[in-house]
Amino acid sequence: MATPTAAPSDRIEEQDGDITYIRTDRELPPVAIIDRSPITTRHKIIFGIIALLGAIAWAVIAFFRGETVNAVWFVIAAICTYVIGFRFYARLIEMKIVRPRDDDATPAELFENGTDYMPTDRRVLYGHHFAAIAGAGPLVGPVLAMQMGYLPGTIWIIIGAVFAGCVQDYLVLSISVRRRGRSLGQMARDELGAVGGAAAIVGVLVIMVILLAVLALVVVNALAESPWGVFSIAMTIPIAIFMGLYLRFFRPGRISEVSLIGVVLLLLAVIAGGWVAETSWGTDWFTLSKVTLSWCIIIYGFCASVLPVWLLLAPRDYLSTFMKVGTIALLAIGILLARPIMEAPAISQFAKTGTGPVFAGALFPFLFITIACGALSGFHALISSGTTPKLLEKESQMRLIGYGGMLTESFVAIMALITAAILNQHLYFAMNAPAAQTGTTSQTAADYVNGIGLSGTPITGAQITEAAASVGEKSIVSRTGGAPTLAFGMSEVLHQVFGGHALKAFWYHFAIMFEALFILTTVDAGTRVARFMLSDGLGNLGGPLKKLRNPSWRVGAWTCSVIVVAAWGSILLMGVTDPLGGINTLFPLFGIANQLLAAIALTVVTVVVIKRGLVKWAWIPAIPLFWDLTVTLTASWQKIFSADPKLGYWKQHSQFVAAKEAGKTAFGSAKTPDQIDAVIRNTFIQGTLSIVFAALVIIVFVTGLIVALRAVLGTGRPLTEDEPVPSRIFAPSGLIPTQVEREVQKQWDALPKSQTKSVGTSAN
Amino acid sequence: MGRAAEIANQIGWYFSKLSWYSATLMGDNHYRRYAEHRGRTHPGEPILSEREYWRMRHDASDANPNPRCC
Numbered sequence: 072m073a074t075p076t077a078a079p080s081d082r083i084e085e086q087d088g089d090i091t092y093i094r095t096d097r098e099l100p101p102v103a104i105i106d107r108s109p110i111t112t113r114h115k116i117i118f119g120i121i122a123l124l125g126a127i128a129w130a131v132i133a134f135f136r137g138e139t140v141n142a143v144w145f146v147i148a149a150i151c152t153y154v155i156g157f158r159f160y161a162r163l164i165e166m167k168i169v170r171p172r173d174d175d176a177t178p179a180e181l182f183e184n185g186t187d188y189m190p191t192d193r194r195v196l197y198g199h200h201f202a203a204i205a206g207a208g209p210l211v212g213p214v215l216a217m218q219m220g221y222l223p224g225t226i227w228i229i230i231g232a233v234f235a236g237c238v239q240d241y242l243v244l245s246i247s248v249r250r251r252g253r254s255l256g257q258m259a260r261d262e263l264g265a266v267g268g269a270a271a272i273v274g275v276l277v278i279m280v281i282l283l284a285v286l287a288l289v290v291v292n293a294l295a296e297s298p299w300g301v302f303s304i305a306m307t308i309p310i311a312i313f314m315g316l317y318l319r320f321f322r323p324g325r326i327s328e329v330s331l332i333g334v335v336l337l338l339l340a341v342i343a344g345g346w347v348a349e350t351s352w353g354t355d356w357f358t359l360s361k362v363t364l365s366w367c368i369i370i371y372g373f374c375a376s377v378l379p380v381w382l383l384l385a386p387r388d389y390l391s392t393f394m395k396v397g398t399i400a401l402l403a404i405g406i407l408l409a410r411p412i413m414e415a416p417a418i419s420q421f422a423k424t425g426t427g428p429v430f431a432g433a434l435f436p437f438l439f440i441t442i443a444c445g446a447l448s449g450f451h452a453l454i455s456s457g458t459t460p461k462l463l464e465k466e467s468q469m470r471l472i473g474y475g476g477m478l479t480e481s482f483v484a485i486m487a488l489i490t491a492a493i494l495n496q497h498l499y500f501a502m503n504a505p506a507a508q509t510g511t512t513s514q515t516a517a518d519y520v521n522g523i524g525l526s527g528t529p530i531t532g533a534q535i536t537e538a539a540a541s542v543g544e545k546s547i548v549s550r551t552g553g554a555p556t557l558a559f560g561m562s563e564v565l566h567q568v569f570g571g572h573a574l575k576a577f578w579y580h581f582a583i584m585f586e587a588l589f590i591l592t593t594v595d596a597g598t599r600v601a602r603f604m605l606s607d608g609l610g611n612l613g614g615p616l617k618k619l620r621n622p623s624w625r626v627g628a629w630t631c632s633v634i635v636v637a638a639w640g641s642i643l644l645m646g647v648t649d650p651l652g653g654i655n656t657l658f659p660l661f662g663i664a665n666q667l668l669a670a671i672a673l674t675v676v677t678v679v680v681i682k683r684g685l686v687k688w689a690w691i692p693a694i695p696l697f698w699d700l701t702v703t704l705t706a707s708w709q710k711i712f713s714a715d716p717k718l719g720y721w722k723q724h725s726q727f728v729a730a731k732e733a734g735k736t737a738f739g740s741a742k743t744p745d746q747i748d749a750v751i752r753n754t755f756i757q758g759t760l761s762i763v764f765a766a767l768v769i770i771v772f773v774t775g776l777i778v779a780l781r782a783v784l785g786t787g788r789p790l791t792e793d794e795p796v797p798s799r800i801f802a803p804s805g806l807i808p809t810q811v812e813r814e815v816q817k818q819w820d821a822l823p824k825s826q827t828k829s830v831g832t833s834a835n
Numbered sequence: 836m837g838r839a840a841e842i843a844n845q846i847g848w849y850f851s852k853l854s855w856y857s858a859t860l861m862g863d864n865h866y867r868r869y870a871e872h873r874g875r876t877h878p879g880e881p882i883l884s885e886r887e888y889w890r891m892r893h894d895a896s897d898a899n900p901n902p903r904c905c
Contacts, residue, residue: 185869186892187899195859202860208905282905323886326861327854380900381893388903389861450904458901592903599900622898665905 082174082797090811093174095797100818102798103173103465104811118158125151132225133417140413142406142489145221149229149485153478156233161474164238167688168680169245171466173804175795178252178460190800191462193471197806199462200476202392203454204240205399206589208444208665209480211289211553213488214560215658216441217499218429219422221415221492223438228488231439231446232481235695239447239669241473242676242692244455248469249792252460255452256604259675259771261791262682267774271671272608274767275453278664279601280635281760282450284642285661286590286597287372288653291364291643292552293583298357299348299543299576301364303584305357306340307387307591308371314386329386330393337390337588341581345543361647368594369640375595376602376632384595391592398585402486402561409567411493420524428504428523429551430658431717432709436702440662445484447699449668451477453600467804475806490560497521497530498538498547502556505652506549507740513539516548543576551654558582598635606631645753650746651739656720659710660757666703667768673699674775682782682790700772707765711758720758727751865892 083094085101089108092101128148132140165171182188191199216224247253253261256275260268294300313336314329322328347353359367375383421427422434430441444450455473463469491499500523501509501516509516514532521529539547542562547555562578570577606627610620619627646653673696680689713719716726716739727750730738741747781787801819803812858864866885873882883891 183872185865185872186895189865189868192859195856198856198860203901204904206903206905286905318889323889324863324866326863327857328863330861379893380897381889384900385893385896391903392861444905448904450902453902454904593905596900596903600902603900 092815095174095799099799100801100822101815102801103467104815106809106811118155121151121154125155133222136417140417142411142413142493145225145485145489146403146406148225149482152229152233153482156237157470157474157478160233161237161241161470164241164474164691165467165470168242168685168691169466169469171245171469172795173465173467174798175466176798176800177248177463177466179463180798180800181251181796182461188461190464190802193464193468193802193804194806196459196462196464196468197472197476198396200454200459200472201479202395203458204448204451204476205395205480205483206444206593207286207289207554207586208448208450209484210487210557210586212442212444212662213484214491214553214556215429215503215654216438217415217488217491218419218427218503219434219438220417220419221413221488222417223422223434224442224488225485227439227442228446228481228484231442232477235447235669235698236445236451236481237474237477238692238695239449239672239676240451240455240477241469242680243452243672244459244463244469244473245466246676246679247456248460248463248466251793252457254457255672255675258456258679258791259671262675262678263771263774263778264788267771267778270767270770270774271675272604274671274764274771275668276601276604276608277760277763277767278449278668279597279604280638281642281657281660281664283372283594283597283601284639284646285657286593287365287368287639287643288646288657289552289554290368290587290590291361291647292550292654293554293558293587294359294364295361296358296546297348297544297583298354299344299580300583300587301357301359302347302353303337303340303344303580304587304591306343307337307390307584307588308383310336310340311383311387311390314389315382318386319381326389330389333386333390334393334397337394337584338581341577341584344580345576348543362644365640365643365647368591369636369643371591372594372598372640373632373636375591376598376636377629384592384599387588387592387595391588394585394588398582399483399486402490402564403482405561405564405568406486406489409564411489411564411567413492414495414527415492415499416496416526426717428500428508428655430655431715432659432706436706436709437659439702440659440666440706442484443662443665443669445481445487447666447669447695448480449665449670449672452668452672464800464802465798465804468802471805487557490557490564493563494556494560495530496525496527498535498559499556500525501530501535502547502550502559503553504549505551505655505740507650507652509549511546511548513546513548541572541575542579544579549652551652553654554583554586557586598632598639601635602628602631605635642756645749645756648749649753650741650750651753656753656757659706660760663703663706663710663761664764666699667764670696670699670703670768671771674772678775678779678782679790681779682787686783700768703768704765707761710761711765720754720761724751724754724758727754 081095083097085092089106091105093103094101125148128144128151131144132148179188179190183190213224213228246258250258256272259271294304310333314333317329425433430437459472497520500520509519513535517530517532517535535548539545542559558579561582562575565578566572566575606619609616618624646657649656673692677689677692677696680692709718710720714722716723727738727747731747731751736744738747741750778787801815866888869888870882
């Protein structure tokens with residue numbers, strides 16, 4: 072190559088007023104711009120107005136009482152807070168902790184191979200990252216949390232994202248980029264040592280299993296006894312296989328084209344589901360019980376994890392990305408055009424008493440557990456480390472992608488919250504209270520919700536039946552799990568804007584299909600990832616298990632798949648057969664698991680910040696870490712030790728054991744001796760899992776604390792950042808390029824083509 | 836007439852931006868980037884066909900899957 076590789080010291084700086092240009096090669100234009108110009112008066116005024124508008128919107132949400140709060144205020148409060156958080160707090164984190172060096176090459180530039188390492192346009196990578204982090208989680212949690220009213224959820228989603236979730240995503244991304252895109256588990260081992268690292272890896276694996284089980288449970292609850300839903304979801308499998316074959320044999324690489332065809336077929340499947348559900352054979356074939364559906368999903372999960380990626384997983388992922396971006400945009404337009412009004416109270420009675428039927432426990436800590444994705448989600452750490460760093464062009468783009476990507480997910484959660492808050496509250500509780508309370512018929516459900524002390528006009532059984540009929544279902548009583556409620560709310564919003572009453576049932580099933588599609592994609596990919604983690608972990612034990620490290624050894628791959636599927640499958644079956652209602656008992660475990668993963672990620676990040684000598688700024692990741700530990704460990708404590716049987720797994724366990732020993736055949740919500748045994752078994756498993764989760768996280772945190780203390784005392788292990796290599800490409804940092812960036816970009820564009828993208832030191 | 840052409844141009848510009856975005860996000864132009872990259876770093880060597888390229892990509896993700904979040 073004509074251009075010699077620059078030595079690390081070979082950096083040429085040019086000062087021009089407040090702007091510094093850095094070159095790594097005399098013959099090339101600058102690769103980095105450091106802009107120290109102070110904020111302009113114009114910007115001061117603009118941000119002042121945004122802050123004021125946000126403050127007004129918050130005041131309206133928090134202090135206006137009665138049924139007059141319009142959903143648009145939530146959108147304004149959220150967006151204004153995000154803008155201020157992104158411009159000021161994220162910028163502070165950037166300047167004080169991340170300190171991006173655009174003159175250093177990112178892993179994507181360094182190892183560019185045109186496949187998995189590829190410097191990608193920041194706007195595209197933002198979409199990519201968002202599609203990878205956002206799934207059904209931010210749609211479901213806020214819906215369940217609505218039992219406490221809209222205010223606590225809104226505050227936690229917006230403030231939690233700005234100070235916790237985005238901080239985690241951004242900082243995990245930044246430390247992974249400096250370590251050639253290493254995964255969270257590897258970084259934990261490198262920074263915390265063997266014990267902390269092993270605990271983190273086992274923690275990630277166990278947490279993943281519970282996540283998969285609960286997500287599958289949400290799908291089962293949404294599809295049970297709904298032939299329309301089952302048909303349209305079942306059709307996604309042949310559609311995905313068709314897309315896979317099309318890309319493999321007919322037109323390789325035409326992904327947008329085949330995804331568009333797939334989306335059209337998907338819409339047809341949703342429409343056809345309505346016709347099929349009206350025929351007698353359709354009802355016969357596709358009305359499935361929860362247990363049957365669970366088995367279908369378990370078998371599907373196993374097949375999807377051993378079939379080749381191109382046949383099922385990759386096309387499903389394309390479809391899911393397309394649908395995700397499209398539907399979320401559609402819902403945002405719908406909310407802005409329909410401008411619905413809140414039906415839910417700002418703070419409900421259950422926030423104070425903690426006796427709500429949707430999930431047990433008081434506002435603190437259980438609201439913060441129920442809403443995990445959208446405010447703080449540990450799972451994102453797995454995307455921010457590993458996948459995204461391999462596509463990042465410039466370190467300074469991490470603020471847009473890491474922090475900005477999470478803000479967008481938070482906004483999705485706010486929209487989900489709005490769709491649940493605009494529903495009639497009697498209807499909301501009829502859909503979300505467990506069957507043991509509502510008694511499964513419209514009349515018993517109406518009697519139940521009229522008796523729990525909600526404000527507003529009581530509902531009649533006929534009204535509940537009518538609501539079910541309006542979305543093409545026979546019953547909507549106790550459709551727990553959040554997905555049906557969200558779908559109902561979405562159909563409520565979207566039919567006002569697109570298509571009127573005639574399309575309400577279509578929109579409901581469209582929403583169900585869209586959520587189930589996400590969840591099944593997560594289940595496919597999650598099972599596969601967990602399988603690899605398991606075989607990797609077992610392989611590291613050595614001995615005959617070493618063979619497992621070879622991914623092409625089919626027997627090993629299949630065995631590990633069976634173990635993973637059996638693990639989440641048995642928890643799923645436990646959930647669907649639980650007399651107490653699976654969501655009610657398992658969703659807290661899901662939230663705790665996800666938040667504990669966040670605790671692991673934030674511990675690693677805080678340790679790295681302290682090791683880098685930035686003790687003064689360690690409060691930035693330490694605040695969310697301590698908040699998160701307080702929330703999750705309090706919740707775990709209550710789940711393990713609470714004397715209230717509704718809350719504590721072990722109290723419940725001992726009560727049912729006592730009932731069994733006393734020879735009772737029915738106790739509490741268990742109506743038969745078998746159900747008593749089921750409760751005894753389930754509470755034992757749930758209680759044990761709570762203990763395991765909490766113990767693993769405490770181990771990780773304590774190791775982190777020791778490592779951090781040693782670092783402060785100067786006796787610790789060194790930091791494991793990689794040696795920087797000078798960058799040879801240029802790209803703007805923010806969404807919109809600045810004037811200076813445009814000028815530098817012009818210089819790069821003017822170069823002959825061979826030089827512009829030359830990559831210095833490719834490892835390949 | 837001039838105004839209509841201007842608006843049509845504007846719409847065309849947005850449309851081409853949108854299709855560029857979708858193509859890059861979904862992966863339609865990944866093969867072209869790969870071919871350019873190989874041409875630059877290994878000039879003169881044979882380059883995989885688009886079909887072979889996608890087989891390689893899918894085999895790679897078979898062996899090293901990307902997680903999707905909840």
